[in-house]
Amino acid sequence: MVKETKFYDTLGVPPTATEAQLKTAYKKGALKYHPDKNTNNPEAAEKFKELSHAYEVLSDPQKRSLYDQLGEEGLEHGGAGGGMGAEDLFAQFFGGGGGFGGMFGGGMRDQGPKKARTIHHVHKVNLEDIYRGKVSKLALQKSVICAGCDGRGGKEGAVKSCTGCNGSGMKTMMRQMGPMIQRFQTVCPDCNGEGEIIRDKDRCKKCNGKKTVVERKVLHVHVDKGVKNGQKIEFRGEGDQMPGVMPGDVVFEIEQKPHPRFQRKDDDLFYQAEIDLLTALAGGTINIEHLDERWLTVNIAPGEVITPGAIKVIKGQGMPSYRHHDFGNLYIQFDVKFPEKDQLKNLELLEQVLPPRLEQPKPAADAMVEDFEIEDIDGSDYSQARAHGAANSMDEDDDDVPPGAERVQCASQ
Template structure:
């Protein structure tokens, strides 16, 4: 008696009867796929797609059962209905074992084992170490192939393909909801989604059947001079191992620690220096301890007259350029510390007036203007902090301005 099915279109596409065996379906696909492959038969794209779709459904016992009972309407979503599912060229390459049958045509499926995922670790590095270079030791935990069973999970021959999901790791649950049929793909409950089963009596004691064990390894991370935050150091093939999979890489991502005195922008360093008023006017020496412990003696010349907020530059005293011989620059922003109120007598102030440049004359007021005498008062710390909340942005603007115009930027300040 002929097998009763809801629809026959997929069987007709492969030119087989609904009661055809798995072997008959496989032979039919082989014959027709070779005949209608686009590389051999240009213009047969639609026919080739229909053949591929039919084979993808009918070669899967669960999909075939659904199709026989409900037709194409039952093959929806993850079941691969509506001419969806695997790409026809990928299915062809998988069936025939690789690179196409017609001299490089189609889209061959990549050969060889899959590659595992990369594992990233963040490594915090001080600015001093980025300036001088350093080798750090980093302990990482990774999975390695179990040596007790050579990655089999049990004794040789004890690992079998899961009989419920046939090694796919997933099962399809069909639910009848009134006139509708709902199909849900889920991890196979029999094998927990791995596609294999191991007799508990022969399971590896070392890895408990997991095929891998945890291992700690020490990596030597070589930090080159001038490396920047966000740069990566790659240890190829050092990530987790799994049977049949090429290990990925361990990727170390540099994260620069904040420095108490220097800020880095590219290969340049930014430093804020506080000097007193007498040094700003009469000159002196500023000491800056560099990142390699050298002390820079910065000479401020007498009469140079450093202004509050003025920026100067030390050529070649910035960060080393990574893998180049160049050095960045160091930009110094001067904050001038003024004396406290009422710091001297009127007599001493008169002496200052005799030394300092003359006062700028006060412009004469027009006749008839009403004047009012007012008194300055200090701003409390709370309001001062609020007004200075954008100080970092202003600092960045100062740096950018200096970088664009070079060390002569101070000439623009009055």
């Protein structure tokens, strides 16, 4: 019993489908939905990507096992290799650069030597490691040429070119539609699109005729100081292997983890510091633990007066600049914590040390004056009052719209 059937449904096969059935379903769908054949149909392009991703997962025994047991979430956390571009997968089946030029006679640009798929991984790194630099050991699964048969799939001389398709894996079929004859290509039923035929008794026992086996590889990923979020680290030739093509690459994309104390923007760091009212007015010190475990003692001069939301800077204490020797800045935004009501004593002393009160507007001598006391706000009542006020405001605005006219809202830029 599989946890999810989404990928099987995309290919139109049951969860019990064999490798040959998966391959046949992919080839049929890829030919039908390829973007070159549906130039003005974005839905077909999206379907083509979905087909390619589903086949890329289900054709890999390890990924398929993870998917059957844990679904897509299991693939994300199971370390079972990376993804392959839809066009790269198409090119492996049909040749060329992934388009239809070679298949239907059109001119196709020279793409150079064929290359196996590129394995993509997201490498999540915390801010401390980006600040100090780090070497990570990351394991991945990749396909390598089977040593038992040297990538032939069977005994020497046992692999025969399919005579039904002349080794291409595809057959050209013709179908009469009224007075016209339609010519189209389909997957060769004799070899299931392989282009080769190997008798079961001659298949390699190590790879079962697949020509490649899955191998675990450990790579040392150097995370340089100040590396940017989204930056890619490439290992050329360390990806999948296939007979007759160049080995693929492995690409790690850096994903910076959120940090509980610092926010990063380019080479600058931002820190939120909470101070009391006394420190904001009379000065004092705050201590900040930096990303390399140093402690920064920040002095606030007496009388400097730190207002709520004020931002100050310590130059040169931000992130290291990638592959340079300078640093960004550390910006500190202050949150001034005011005392609670029960903490206030000797309020009359404040009159002596603080500036005089702001002069308030005064009512005329003959004005009607009423005294009120302020109260704390109940959150739910306040939210309802704001919502009611907004609704009334909209009703008033609607009064300016002529009958039968349609109100148009400006789009955000």
